[in-house]
Amino acid sequence: MPAAFKPQTAIVGIGATEFSKNSGRSELRLALEAVTAALADAAIDPLEVDGLVSFSMDPSDEVAVARNLGVQDLTYFVRTPGGGGGACGTVALASLGIATGMADVVVCYRAMNERSGHRFGQPGAAAAPPQRNPPSRDIDRSWNVPFGMVTAASMTAPVARRYMHQYGATSEDFGLVSVNARNFAATNPAAWFYEKPITLDDHQNSRMIADPLRLLDCCQESDGAVALVVTSLERAKDLPQPPVAILASAQGSGPNSFTVAQPYRENLARAVDVEVIAKQLWAQSGLKPQDMDLANCYDHFTPAVLMQLEGLGFCGLGEAAGFIRDEGIGLDGRLPVNTNGGQIGEAYIHGFNGIAEVVRQLRGTAVNQVPNARHAAVISGIHAVDSGLILGRD
Amino acid sequence: MPNTPTKGRLRPQTNTDTEFFWEGTRRHKLLVQSCSACHTIRHPPGPACPHCHSLEWESKELSGRGRLYSYTVVHHPLPPGFEEPVIVAVVELDEGIRMVSNVVDIEADSLKIDEPLQVTFVDQDEGWTAPLFGRM
Numbered sequence: 001m002p003a004a005f006k007p008q009t010a011i012v013g014i015g016a017t018e019f020s021k022n023s024g025r026s027e028l029r030l031a032l033e034a035v036t037a038a039l040a041d042a043a044i045d046p047l048e049v050d051g052l053v054s055f056s057m058d059p060s061d062e063v064a065v066a067r068n069l070g071v072q073d074l075t076y077f078v079r080t081p082g083g084g085g086g087a088c089g090t091v092a093l094a095s096l097g098i099a100t101g102m103a104d105v106v107v108c109y110r111a112m113n114e115r116s117g118h119r120f121g122q123p124g125a126a127a128a129p130p131q132r133n134p135p136s137r138d139i140d141r142s143w144n145v146p147f148g149m150v151t152a153a154s155m156t157a158p159v160a161r162r163y164m165h166q167y168g169a170t171s172e173d174f175g176l177v178s179v180n181a182r183n184f185a186a187t188n189p190a191a192w193f194y195e196k197p198i199t200l201d202d203h204q205n206s207r208m209i210a211d212p213l214r215l216l217d218c219c220q221e222s223d224g225a226v227a228l229v230v231t232s233l234e235r236a237k238d239l240p241q242p243p244v245a246i247l248a249s250a251q252g253s254g255p256n257s258f259t260v261a262q263p264y265r266e267n268l269a270r271a272v273d274v275e276v277i278a279k280q281l282w283a284q285s286g287l288k289p290q291d292m293d294l295a296n297c298y299d300h301f302t303p304a305v306l307m308q309l310e311g312l313g314f315c316g317l318g319e320a321a322g323f324i325r326d327e328g329i330g331l332d333g334r335l336p337v338n339t340n341g342g343q344i345g346e347a348y349i350h351g352f353n354g355i356a357e358v359v360r361q362l363r364g365t366a367v368n369q370v371p372n373a374r375h376a377a378v379i380s381g382i383h384a385v386d387s388g389l390i391l392g393r394d
Numbered sequence: 395m396p397n398t399p400t401k402g403r404l405r406p407q408t409n410t411d412t413e414f415f416w417e418g419t420r421r422h423k424l425l426v427q428s429c430s431a432c433h434t435i436r437h438p439p440g441p442a443c444p445h446c447h448s449l450e451w452e453s454k455e456l457s458g459r460g461r462l463y464s465y466t467v468v469h470h471p472l473p474p475g476f477e478e479p480v481i482v483a484v485v486e487l488d489e490g491i492r493m494v495s496n497v498v499d500i501e502a503d504s505l506k507i508d509e510p511l512q513v514t515f516v517d518q519d520e521g522w523t524a525p526l527f528g529r530m
Contacts, residue, residue: 157466
């Protein structure tokens with residue numbers, strides 16, 4: 001485990017499109033809109049970009065983004081596997097490229113017409129016809145898709161059930177995460193659910209998707225794009241935006257990993273991938289959970305937020321429901337969580353919008369501003385190939 | 395078994411590491427890999443033993459008895475091949491490995507975590523056999 005190290009990189013620009021259910025534009029165009037907005041925010045000329053990072057599943061190729069951006073010499077391009085678990089990982093990889101001298105200005109992007117195009121909430125990809133020489137991920141999926149475990153909800157639901165069984169958590173405990181997200185979204189004009197808060201009754205009355213997950217336990221499906229500009233901390237000090245330093249960045253995947261369902265894990269109710277990340281984050285940053293002023297957790301489904309709070313060490317195993325009720329995750333709580341409304345309330349951009357929100361919080365420009373926020377933890381994903389960041393300002 | 399489909403499910407994809415399992419279910423046998431060197435069993439199958447890294451293995455038949463580790467009832471969207479909500483279960487076999495499957499012939503409301511289950515084989519019209527679980 002590395003000792004705490006001196007931060008070398010910073011996020012200096014954020015950009016996004018509007019978040020919608022039907023963008024009406026190509027995903028490459030969404031990517032370009034977000035990337036150019038992020039560079040304008042950073043006050044960096046697109047000609048200075050020499051690195052691009054995204055997810056392996058992002059449909060917009062680096063060369064296509066670079067070509068449209070007029071990039072001359074692209075010297076660093078790398079992708080992270082998995083789905084939303086990779087969001088913080090792109091920033092980690094950008095930081096790595098800068099720290100090793102392979103690039104000076106790296107832009108991370110994620111652009112998707114997920115709602116109007118290829119909906120992750122539908123069987124879609126899992127229903128691909130058998131191939132002659134299937135890749136390992138299709139072999140892995142073959143142990144669950146014939147039995148109807150096809151969507152992310154049906155993969156996460158047995159985790160939620162086991163969590164309830166072991167720790168006594170209830171559907172209402174999950175519902176409080178959704179109510180919190182929609183409260184924050186209600187005052188965030190960029191959120192799809194702006195001015196549309198919900199009550200716990202609304203959550204309890206929403207229809208069952210994959211028992212025990214109700215509709216209002218699920219994140220949205222969205223069209224949109226977010227981009228983040230990463231450069232050296234030294235350079236960042238000369239730029240107009242207050243630098244948001246990358247104090248720690250980590251990827252993580254625990255033992256015996258199998259798709260996002262993870263049915264073969266010894267304890268299904270424990271976020272072991274997040275624990276792998278947490279160990280690195282606290283060691284690298286030299287900080288502790290109690291030093292965090294806010295957190296952004298990956299809320300594709302509400303139980304994931306409880307398990308991430310435990311995995312990060314904000315509370316013990318099985319204690320997150322009590323933490324949420326007694327300590328609070330709203331603006332007046334011990335740890336404000338997902339202050340943009342998260343993927344439940346703002347939009348589902350595979351975790352990228354959560355990172356942008358934390359940057360705004362640390363700049364002091366968020367709509368739901370946490371007073372004097374200095375340190376924040378961001379986690380992407382819960383069960384697969386995941387990642388996390390500790391971000392901070394001086 | 396009227397409530398579980400015999401056609402239209404997403405078919406498992408196979409390769410030389412995994413074909414033995416599906417050959418086994420066609421013969422209504424539940425087989426797993428057993429390492430030839432250290433005799434540790436593993437599932438789902440893979441080319442190497444995670445304990446001793448031997449690439450040599452043989453198949454071993456399981457008892458088919460286990461218990462319900464966790465489950466969900468999938469309501470929406472209904473998965474391909476299913477016309478009503480389906481119980482998707484994580485079953486822990488007595489031999490210590492887990493499988494994802496369906497629980498059949500049991501009302502979802504009466505399911506209890508840790509209750510004993512027994513494998514049952516349901517042939518599919520497309521020429522493969524699904525290993526499912528019911529009450530003993």
